[in-house]
Amino acid sequence: MIVGADGTVLGEGWHRGAGTPHAEPAALDDARARGLDVTGATAYVTLEPCAHTGRTGPCTDALTRAGIGAVRYAVEDPNPVASGGGEVLRSRGIDARHAPLRAAWEVNRRWIGAVAHGRPWVIAKWAQTLDGRTAAADGTSFWVTGEEARAHAHTVRAEVDAILVGTGTVKADDPALSARPAHVESPHQPLRAVLGMSDTFGAKVWRDENAIAIRSHDPHEALAALEAREVRTVVVEGGGTVTTAFLRAGLVDEVHAYIAPAILGSGTNAVGDLGIGTMGGALRGQDVTATALGVDTLVTAFFQRGPQ
Protein backbone atom coordinates (compact mmCIF):
# COMPACT_ATOMS: atom_id res chain seq x y z
CA MET A 1 0.00 0.00 0.00
CA ILE A 2 1.33 3.43 -0.89
CA VAL A 3 0.31 6.23 1.40
CA GLY A 4 0.77 9.96 0.87
CA ALA A 5 1.97 12.46 3.52
CA ASP A 6 -1.65 13.28 4.46
CA GLY A 7 -2.51 9.62 4.98
CA THR A 8 -4.32 9.20 1.65
CA VAL A 9 -4.00 5.77 0.11
CA LEU A 10 -2.47 6.38 -3.32
CA GLY A 11 -2.16 2.81 -4.54
CA GLU A 12 -2.74 -0.77 -3.44
CA GLY A 13 -1.37 -4.01 -4.79
CA TRP A 14 -0.66 -7.60 -3.96
CA HIS A 15 1.25 -10.50 -5.43
CA ARG A 16 -1.10 -12.73 -7.41
CA GLY A 17 1.21 -15.73 -7.76
CA ALA A 18 4.48 -16.95 -9.26
CA GLY A 19 5.60 -15.03 -12.33
CA THR A 20 3.22 -12.11 -11.73
CA PRO A 21 4.36 -8.67 -10.51
CA HIS A 22 5.19 -8.36 -6.83
CA ALA A 23 3.02 -6.18 -4.59
CA GLU A 24 5.25 -3.10 -4.99
CA PRO A 25 5.01 -2.67 -8.80
CA ALA A 26 1.33 -3.66 -8.60
CA ALA A 27 0.68 -0.85 -6.07
CA LEU A 28 2.70 1.62 -8.16
CA ASP A 29 0.67 0.64 -11.24
CA ASP A 30 -2.51 1.13 -9.24
CA ALA A 31 -1.42 4.68 -8.24
CA ARG A 32 -0.52 5.42 -11.87
CA ALA A 33 -3.90 4.12 -13.04
CA ARG A 34 -5.56 6.47 -10.54
CA GLY A 35 -3.41 9.34 -11.91
CA LEU A 36 -1.78 9.93 -8.50
CA ASP A 37 1.77 11.12 -7.82
CA VAL A 38 3.70 8.92 -5.37
CA THR A 39 6.78 11.13 -5.05
CA GLY A 40 7.88 11.18 -1.41
CA ALA A 41 5.10 8.78 -0.37
CA THR A 42 5.54 5.82 2.01
CA ALA A 43 5.21 2.23 0.82
CA TYR A 44 3.92 -0.22 3.45
CA VAL A 45 4.76 -3.78 2.41
CA THR A 46 4.52 -7.13 4.15
CA LEU A 47 7.83 -8.46 2.83
CA GLU A 48 11.17 -6.65 2.42
CA PRO A 49 11.30 -5.44 -1.21
CA CYS A 50 13.38 -7.79 -3.34
CA ALA A 51 16.69 -6.65 -4.74
CA HIS A 52 17.11 -9.12 -7.55
CA THR A 53 15.78 -9.93 -10.99
CA GLY A 54 13.83 -13.17 -10.93
CA ARG A 55 10.85 -13.58 -13.18
CA THR A 56 10.08 -9.94 -12.37
CA GLY A 57 12.50 -6.99 -11.95
CA PRO A 58 13.85 -5.81 -8.57
CA CYS A 59 11.19 -4.05 -6.50
CA THR A 60 13.91 -1.82 -5.05
CA ASP A 61 14.40 -0.33 -8.55
CA ALA A 62 10.67 0.13 -9.13
CA LEU A 63 10.31 1.97 -5.81
CA THR A 64 13.40 4.12 -6.47
CA ARG A 65 12.28 5.06 -9.99
CA ALA A 66 8.85 6.01 -8.71
CA GLY A 67 10.38 8.45 -6.19
CA ILE A 68 9.07 6.70 -3.08
CA GLY A 69 10.38 8.48 0.05
CA ALA A 70 9.99 5.80 2.71
CA VAL A 71 9.37 2.07 2.98
CA ARG A 72 8.13 0.04 5.97
CA TYR A 73 8.40 -3.74 5.60
CA ALA A 74 6.93 -6.14 8.13
CA VAL A 75 9.05 -9.22 7.37
CA GLU A 76 12.71 -9.41 6.39
CA ASP A 77 13.30 -11.46 3.24
CA PRO A 78 14.78 -14.88 4.20
CA ASN A 79 15.71 -15.66 0.58
CA PRO A 80 19.50 -15.20 0.29
CA VAL A 81 19.16 -14.50 -3.44
CA ALA A 82 16.65 -11.68 -3.11
CA SER A 83 17.33 -10.28 0.38
CA GLY A 84 19.11 -7.03 1.22
CA GLY A 85 16.45 -4.86 -0.42
CA GLY A 86 16.16 -2.69 2.69
CA GLU A 87 19.89 -1.95 2.61
CA VAL A 88 19.78 -1.16 -1.12
CA LEU A 89 16.95 1.33 -0.55
CA ARG A 90 18.76 2.97 2.38
CA SER A 91 21.92 3.31 0.28
CA ARG A 92 19.79 5.27 -2.19
CA GLY A 93 18.62 7.67 0.51
CA ILE A 94 15.18 6.09 0.99
CA ASP A 95 14.03 5.80 4.61
CA ALA A 96 13.53 2.01 4.57
CA ARG A 97 12.86 0.28 7.90
CA HIS A 98 11.87 -3.15 9.17
CA ALA A 99 8.60 -2.74 11.10
CA PRO A 100 7.79 -6.26 12.39
CA LEU A 101 4.18 -7.39 12.32
CA ARG A 102 2.98 -10.88 13.31
CA ALA A 103 0.03 -10.73 10.89
CA ALA A 104 2.42 -10.11 8.01
CA TRP A 105 4.55 -13.09 9.04
CA GLU A 106 1.39 -15.22 8.94
CA VAL A 107 0.52 -13.96 5.46
CA ASN A 108 4.00 -14.89 4.23
CA ARG A 109 4.36 -18.01 6.35
CA ARG A 110 4.11 -20.53 3.51
CA TRP A 111 6.52 -18.63 1.31
CA ILE A 112 9.01 -18.09 4.16
CA GLY A 113 8.78 -21.80 5.06
CA ALA A 114 9.37 -22.80 1.44
CA VAL A 115 12.43 -20.62 1.13
CA ALA A 116 13.78 -21.74 4.51
CA HIS A 117 13.38 -25.46 3.65
CA GLY A 118 14.52 -25.09 0.04
CA ARG A 119 11.40 -26.89 -1.22
CA PRO A 120 7.75 -26.10 -1.83
CA TRP A 121 5.46 -25.67 1.18
CA VAL A 122 3.15 -28.68 1.29
CA ILE A 123 -0.51 -28.49 2.28
CA ALA A 124 -2.13 -31.93 2.54
CA LYS A 125 -5.85 -31.55 1.88
CA TRP A 126 -8.62 -34.09 2.05
CA ALA A 127 -12.35 -34.38 2.63
CA GLN A 128 -13.35 -37.04 5.14
CA THR A 129 -16.28 -38.51 6.97
CA LEU A 130 -16.46 -38.44 10.77
CA ASP A 131 -14.85 -41.87 10.75
CA GLY A 132 -11.92 -40.70 8.64
CA ARG A 133 -12.95 -42.12 5.24
CA THR A 134 -12.19 -40.26 2.01
CA ALA A 135 -14.00 -42.70 -0.29
CA ALA A 136 -16.60 -45.43 0.09
CA ALA A 137 -15.82 -49.12 -0.38
CA ASP A 138 -16.82 -48.88 -4.06
CA GLY A 139 -14.29 -46.03 -4.61
CA THR A 140 -16.88 -43.23 -4.86
CA SER A 141 -15.94 -39.95 -3.19
CA PHE A 142 -18.46 -37.54 -4.81
CA TRP A 143 -19.23 -35.88 -2.60
CA VAL A 144 -17.95 -36.32 0.92
CA THR A 145 -18.62 -32.70 1.84
CA GLY A 146 -21.19 -30.09 0.85
CA GLU A 147 -21.03 -27.12 -1.47
CA GLU A 148 -19.59 -24.59 0.98
CA ALA A 149 -16.65 -26.82 1.85
CA ARG A 150 -15.97 -27.54 -1.82
CA ALA A 151 -16.17 -23.84 -2.65
CA HIS A 152 -13.63 -23.12 0.09
CA ALA A 153 -11.23 -25.68 -1.37
CA HIS A 154 -11.44 -23.82 -4.68
CA THR A 155 -10.36 -20.57 -3.05
CA VAL A 156 -7.32 -22.37 -1.60
CA ARG A 157 -6.46 -23.82 -5.02
CA ALA A 158 -6.46 -20.31 -6.46
CA GLU A 159 -3.89 -19.23 -3.83
CA VAL A 160 -1.29 -21.92 -4.46
CA ASP A 161 1.20 -22.61 -7.24
CA ALA A 162 0.44 -26.30 -7.77
CA ILE A 163 -1.94 -29.16 -6.98
CA LEU A 164 -0.58 -32.70 -6.81
CA VAL A 165 -2.51 -35.99 -6.86
CA GLY A 166 -1.57 -39.61 -7.39
CA THR A 167 -2.40 -41.60 -10.51
CA GLY A 168 -4.97 -43.52 -8.45
CA THR A 169 -7.05 -40.38 -7.93
CA VAL A 170 -6.81 -39.45 -11.60
CA LYS A 171 -8.03 -42.92 -12.58
CA ALA A 172 -10.81 -43.04 -9.97
CA ASP A 173 -12.15 -39.48 -10.18
CA ASP A 174 -10.75 -37.91 -13.37
CA PRO A 175 -10.59 -34.55 -11.55
CA ALA A 176 -10.15 -31.28 -13.48
CA LEU A 177 -7.96 -29.91 -10.65
CA SER A 178 -8.87 -26.38 -11.66
CA ALA A 179 -9.44 -23.45 -9.32
CA ARG A 180 -13.04 -22.32 -9.54
CA PRO A 181 -13.52 -19.94 -6.61
CA ALA A 182 -16.93 -18.27 -6.48
CA HIS A 183 -17.16 -14.69 -7.75
CA VAL A 184 -13.68 -14.61 -9.30
CA GLU A 185 -13.72 -14.22 -13.05
CA SER A 186 -10.34 -15.51 -14.16
CA PRO A 187 -8.66 -16.99 -11.11
CA HIS A 188 -5.01 -18.01 -11.05
CA GLN A 189 -4.76 -21.64 -12.20
CA PRO A 190 -2.21 -23.76 -10.34
CA LEU A 191 0.08 -26.20 -12.11
CA ARG A 192 -1.43 -29.72 -12.04
CA ALA A 193 0.99 -32.51 -11.08
CA VAL A 194 0.31 -36.25 -11.21
CA LEU A 195 2.56 -38.56 -9.19
CA GLY A 196 3.01 -42.20 -10.20
CA MET A 197 4.24 -44.51 -12.91
CA SER A 198 1.08 -45.29 -14.82
CA ASP A 199 -0.09 -43.47 -17.88
CA THR A 200 -3.22 -41.41 -17.36
CA PHE A 201 -3.29 -40.03 -20.88
CA GLY A 202 -6.69 -38.68 -21.89
CA ALA A 203 -7.65 -37.63 -18.35
CA LYS A 204 -8.93 -34.08 -17.76
CA VAL A 205 -5.71 -33.01 -16.03
CA TRP A 206 -3.94 -33.20 -19.40
CA ARG A 207 -6.31 -30.82 -21.18
CA ASP A 208 -3.59 -28.15 -21.55
CA GLU A 209 0.12 -27.61 -20.98
CA ASN A 210 -0.26 -26.49 -17.36
CA ALA A 211 0.31 -30.03 -16.07
CA ILE A 212 3.22 -32.37 -15.38
CA ALA A 213 3.58 -36.09 -14.85
CA ILE A 214 6.10 -36.98 -12.15
CA ARG A 215 6.97 -40.60 -12.81
CA SER A 216 8.11 -41.54 -9.34
CA HIS A 217 6.85 -42.73 -5.97
CA ASP A 218 9.27 -40.52 -4.06
CA PRO A 219 7.76 -37.36 -2.51
CA HIS A 220 11.23 -35.76 -2.37
CA GLU A 221 11.57 -36.20 -6.13
CA ALA A 222 8.09 -34.78 -6.60
CA LEU A 223 8.98 -31.66 -4.65
CA ALA A 224 12.28 -31.29 -6.52
CA ALA A 225 10.37 -31.40 -9.82
CA LEU A 226 7.98 -28.74 -8.55
CA GLU A 227 10.80 -26.62 -7.11
CA ALA A 228 12.43 -26.68 -10.54
CA ARG A 229 9.26 -25.01 -11.82
CA GLU A 230 9.48 -22.36 -9.08
CA VAL A 231 6.51 -23.79 -7.21
CA ARG A 232 6.50 -22.38 -3.66
CA THR A 233 3.23 -23.85 -2.43
CA VAL A 234 1.58 -27.12 -3.41
CA VAL A 235 -1.65 -28.72 -2.23
CA VAL A 236 -1.41 -32.49 -2.12
CA GLU A 237 -5.01 -33.53 -2.70
CA GLY A 238 -4.59 -37.26 -2.24
CA GLY A 239 -5.42 -39.91 -2.54
CA GLY A 240 -4.55 -41.68 0.66
CA THR A 241 -1.52 -43.46 -0.80
CA VAL A 242 0.18 -40.25 -1.86
CA THR A 243 -0.83 -38.30 1.27
CA THR A 244 0.58 -41.10 3.42
CA ALA A 245 3.86 -41.08 1.46
CA PHE A 246 4.26 -37.33 2.05
CA LEU A 247 3.47 -37.68 5.76
CA ARG A 248 5.86 -40.61 6.13
CA ALA A 249 8.59 -38.54 4.52
CA GLY A 250 7.95 -35.68 6.96
CA LEU A 251 7.08 -33.41 4.06
CA VAL A 252 3.68 -32.07 5.16
CA ASP A 253 3.73 -28.53 6.54
CA GLU A 254 0.02 -27.91 6.84
CA VAL A 255 -3.14 -30.04 6.82
CA HIS A 256 -6.59 -29.00 5.65
CA ALA A 257 -9.13 -31.63 6.66
CA TYR A 258 -12.71 -30.97 5.59
CA ILE A 259 -14.85 -33.09 7.89
CA ALA A 260 -18.39 -34.05 6.98
CA PRO A 261 -20.94 -35.26 9.55
CA ALA A 262 -21.18 -38.60 7.75
CA ILE A 263 -20.16 -42.12 8.70
CA LEU A 264 -19.24 -44.89 6.26
CA GLY A 265 -17.76 -47.61 8.43
CA SER A 266 -15.72 -48.96 5.51
CA GLY A 267 -13.84 -47.53 2.55
CA THR A 268 -10.55 -45.67 2.08
CA ASN A 269 -8.80 -44.04 5.01
CA ALA A 270 -7.61 -40.44 4.70
CA VAL A 271 -4.17 -41.56 5.88
CA GLY A 272 -2.60 -45.01 5.92
CA ASP A 273 0.01 -46.55 8.20
CA LEU A 274 2.71 -44.10 9.25
CA GLY A 275 4.61 -46.58 11.40
CA ILE A 276 3.38 -44.84 14.56
CA GLY A 277 2.52 -47.45 17.18
CA THR A 278 1.81 -45.41 20.27
CA MET A 279 -0.22 -42.31 21.18
CA GLY A 280 2.88 -40.43 22.22
CA GLY A 281 4.15 -40.73 18.66
CA ALA A 282 1.14 -39.02 17.07
CA LEU A 283 1.91 -36.14 14.74
CA ARG A 284 0.36 -33.13 16.41
CA GLY A 285 -0.49 -29.91 14.64
CA GLN A 286 -0.13 -26.37 15.92
CA ASP A 287 -1.97 -23.09 15.35
CA VAL A 288 -5.15 -25.09 14.76
CA THR A 289 -8.28 -23.50 13.31
CA ALA A 290 -11.78 -24.95 12.99
CA THR A 291 -14.16 -23.26 10.58
CA ALA A 292 -17.79 -24.19 10.05
CA LEU A 293 -18.62 -24.46 6.34
CA GLY A 294 -22.30 -25.29 6.11
CA VAL A 295 -22.76 -28.64 7.83
CA ASP A 296 -19.04 -29.43 7.46
CA THR A 297 -16.00 -28.27 9.42
CA LEU A 298 -12.59 -27.38 8.08
CA VAL A 299 -9.78 -28.13 10.51
CA THR A 300 -6.40 -26.67 9.60
CA ALA A 301 -3.13 -27.23 11.43
CA PHE A 302 0.55 -26.55 10.86
CA PHE A 303 3.03 -29.38 11.21
CA GLN A 304 6.31 -27.56 10.65
CA ARG A 305 7.26 -24.05 11.50
CA GLY A 306 9.05 -21.68 9.23
CA PRO A 307 11.50 -19.33 10.96
CA GLN A 308 9.91 -16.35 12.70
Ligand SMILES: NC(=O)c1ccc[n+]([C@@H]2O[C@H](COP(=O)([O-])OP(=O)(O)OC[C@H]3O[C@@H](n4cnc5c(N)ncnc54)[C@H](OP(=O)(O)O)[C@@H]3O)[C@@H](O)[C@H]2O)c1
Ligand atom coordinates in the same frame (compact mmCIF):
# COMPACT_ATOMS: atom_id res chain seq x y z
N1 LIG B 1 -12.02 -37.40 -0.27
C1 LIG B 1 -10.89 -36.94 -0.73
O1 LIG B 1 -10.40 -35.89 -0.29
C2 LIG B 1 -10.18 -37.68 -1.81
C3 LIG B 1 -9.13 -37.06 -2.49
C4 LIG B 1 -8.45 -37.78 -3.48
C5 LIG B 1 -8.82 -39.08 -3.75
N2 LIG B 1 -9.87 -39.65 -3.08
C6 LIG B 1 -10.25 -41.04 -3.32
O2 LIG B 1 -9.12 -41.84 -3.01
C7 LIG B 1 -9.12 -42.98 -3.87
C8 LIG B 1 -7.77 -43.06 -4.56
O3 LIG B 1 -6.78 -43.23 -3.56
P1 LIG B 1 -5.41 -43.95 -3.89
O4 LIG B 1 -4.65 -44.00 -2.62
O5 LIG B 1 -5.69 -45.20 -4.61
O6 LIG B 1 -4.81 -42.95 -4.96
P2 LIG B 1 -3.57 -41.99 -5.09
O7 LIG B 1 -2.84 -41.77 -3.82
O8 LIG B 1 -4.07 -40.81 -5.84
O9 LIG B 1 -2.68 -42.78 -6.12
C9 LIG B 1 -2.03 -43.96 -5.78
C10 LIG B 1 -1.14 -44.37 -6.91
O10 LIG B 1 -0.15 -43.39 -7.11
C11 LIG B 1 1.09 -44.02 -7.41
N3 LIG B 1 2.00 -43.61 -6.33
C12 LIG B 1 2.54 -42.39 -6.26
N4 LIG B 1 3.33 -42.28 -5.18
C13 LIG B 1 3.28 -43.47 -4.55
C14 LIG B 1 3.91 -43.96 -3.40
N5 LIG B 1 4.75 -43.24 -2.65
N6 LIG B 1 3.63 -45.24 -3.02
C15 LIG B 1 2.81 -45.98 -3.75
N7 LIG B 1 2.20 -45.57 -4.88
C16 LIG B 1 2.43 -44.31 -5.29
C17 LIG B 1 0.80 -45.48 -7.55
O11 LIG B 1 0.43 -45.71 -8.88
P3 LIG B 1 1.41 -46.06 -10.12
O12 LIG B 1 1.28 -47.52 -10.36
O13 LIG B 1 0.86 -45.26 -11.25
O14 LIG B 1 2.79 -45.65 -9.79
C18 LIG B 1 -0.41 -45.66 -6.69
O15 LIG B 1 -1.20 -46.74 -7.07
C19 LIG B 1 -10.26 -42.81 -4.86
O16 LIG B 1 -11.35 -43.57 -4.41
C20 LIG B 1 -10.58 -41.34 -4.76
O17 LIG B 1 -11.93 -41.09 -5.05
C21 LIG B 1 -10.54 -38.97 -2.11
